[in-house]
Amino acid sequence: MSTFEDLAELHIAAEKLLMVPAADEWLLRGSDRRLDEAKFRKVMVDLLSAVNRSVGITGFVELVRQVEATADPVTGKVSPAAGAVVLLALEQRIDDSVLEERISPIMVVLSRAALRSMNAERELIGLEPLAVLQKAVIPNEEILFREMFPELAVSVDGYMVTAVGSHAQAITPVLVNAANPASPMAIGPLQRQLRSQVADLTVKRATMIARTETARVYGETAKETQRTNGITRSRLATAGDPCPICMEEAARGFLSIDELKPIPLHPNCRCDWIPDVENWLPPMPEVVQA
Numbered sequence: 001m002s003t004f005e006d007l008a009e010l011h012i013a014a015e016k017l018l019m020v021p022a023a024d025e026w027l028l029r030g031s032d033r034r035l036d037e038a039k040f041r042k043v044m045v046d047l048l049s050a051v052n053r054s055v056g057i058t059g060f061v062e063l064v065r066q067v068e069a070t071a072d073p074v075t076g077k078v079s080p081a082a083g084a085v086v087l088l089a090l091e092q093r094i095d096d097s098v099l100e101e102r103i104s105p106i107m108v109v110l111s112r113a114a115l116r117s118m119n120a121e122r123e124l125i126g127l128e129p130l131a132v133l134q135k136a137v138i139p140n141e142e143i144l145f146r147e148m149f150p151e152l153a154v155s156v157d158g159y160m161v162t163a164v165g166s167h168a169q170a171i172t173p174v175l176v177n178a179a180n181p182a183s184p185m186a187i188g189p190l191q192r193q194l195r196s197q198v199a200d201l202t203v204k205r206a207t208m209i210a211r212t213e214t215a216r217v218y219g220e221t222a223k224e225t226q227r228t229n230g231i232t233r234s235r236l237a238t239a240g241d242p243c244p245i246c247m248e249e250a251a252r253g254f255l256s257i258d259e260l261k262p263i264p265l266h267p268n269c270r271c272d273w274i275p276d277v278e279n280w281l282p283p284m285p286e287v288v289q290a
Helices: 003-018 023-028 030-066 080-093 096-124 131-137 141-148 150-178 187-205 213-228 244-250
Strands: 233-237 272-275
Touching: 213 272, 233 244
Parallel strands: none
Antiparallel strands: 233 272
16 A cells, blocks of 8 residues: 555544444534544645655755656656665655654544544443543543554554655656656646646545554444443444445344454445444443442
8 A cells, every 4th residue: 555545544534433323423523523624634734745845846856867867768757776766865855853743733633533433432322421532622632542542553653654755756757757858847837747646646545544444443442332331233334335245244234243354344445333222221320339
């Protein structure tokens, strides 16, 4: 998976973690969901903008010219080896702080989504919000997110670090072509082409970490919530145009908690386990004897 797919998956993570099973619950939290998505888009744009400012178009062009001689004279493409040289040189020029300072706000956005989703699920089945999740309004959201989703937090860190590499990889062929003496490109058209290239990658792959890593984390959380509250079985609810794998699993109907396969069932999977709450009552609160 390329890093642009990884970054797009972070956007999908916010969507997945804000999803709740009932339509009325979805509508009630619609404005919150849109706000988190807007914040998430902003921190991701800030990240890529910081990378561009750190290196600059001059830095990219300078590096590309070092391997220009290896470009195919017809296609203008760089060999993988030459591209790796550009990539390595570029990464060495970017200060680690450019990436590190942007990890925290991304964590905050994802943690808000995760905390809201988990409490919404509890509310839907008649349970009070967990006390630890109510701390979402205080400044240590990133710490809470890392504690609750340690594997996902590590993945987020990794995605931010590798973002520089894929960003450079995506636009290097454009710069090689622009620097071709036979048909040089002016700075204006070059900038427009770079912007369209990045935008195209983001949009095309923004439909691919919730369908993979985040979906798995969310699924495990939901499964343990059901088990803790005495819900004994669930069925697979398919999303969109289901594949044969998901259709076969959904056809099995309700299964015991221990029989549930981890989601996602495959890359890009958006299906989810829906609990059987018919005739189910939430656990009674403990009575403290005087």
